[in-house]
Amino acid sequence: MKKSYIFGIVIIAAAITMIISTAGDASSYVSFSEAQEMSENGSDNMIHVVGTLKKDESGHIIGLKAAQNKLSFSFIMVDQNGLEQLVYYNEPMPADFTKSEQVVVIGAYKNGQFIADKILMKCPSKYQEDTVV
Template identity: 45%
Template sequence: MKKSSIIGMIIIAIAIGVIVSTYADSSTYGSFSDAQETQKELHVVGKLIKNKEMVYNPQQDANYFSFYMKDNKGKECKVVFTGSKPQDFERSEQIVLTGQMENGSFQANKILMKCPSKYTQDKIEVTEVKAQVKS
C-alpha cells in the first residue's frame, strides 16, 4: 500500500471515532420519568407551575434557585438550578432544562426559556441561562 492510502485510512478512522464519541456524549430529550430511570443528562421540556413555591434568596445564596415544573407528559417535579434566577422567569411560556435527577429533584445545569416577545406578538423570544460552576 502507498503511504498516502495508509494516512487516508488513519484519518478516516479518527473521524469515525470522533463522530461516535460525540454522538455517545450528546444528551437526549425526555421526561422526568426518563430522568429517574437513567443517570444520563437529559433535556426536559415543560411549563412552570406558577402557583407553587419558587425559592431564590440572593442574600442567603445567590447560586440557588428552585421551582416546580410540569413536563410535557404531565409529571410534576422540583427543579434545582445552581445559578441565579433568570430575568422574567415567570413570563416564560415553555422551559427546556438540561440536567439529571438527583435525590428526588431534577438538578438543572442549563435553562432555556421561551418567552413571548415584548415587541411583536408573532415571535417568541428565547433566553438561555447556564449554571454557575462550583469550585
C-alpha cells in the same frame, strides 16, 4: 499511493472517530418519570426534560423560591406528560426566566430531587408579528 490520498483517508478517519466519540453524549428529551427511572437504574448521563413553568391564573409562577443570597433557586416545572416536579438550580436565576414559555432543564436526580445543571429557555419573541384584522 499519493500523499493527498493518504491525507484524505486520515481526515476521514479522524472525522469518524469524532462522530463516534460524541454520539455517547447525545441525549433526547424525556419526562420526569423516565428521568427518575433512568436515575434509579444507575444512569449517570445528563437528562434533558422539557416542560413549562407552573403558573396561576394571573400568570405568576407557582413555587418559585430564591435562596437568601440569590445564588440559587427552585421552581415547579410541568413536563409534557403533565407531571409536576420541584427543580433545584444552584446558579442565579437567568434573565427573563419568569417570561419563558417553555423550559428545558438538563440535570439528574440526586437523592430523589431533580438538580438542574443547565436551564435553556424559550422566551416569547419580541419580533413576532401581531395578527392584523
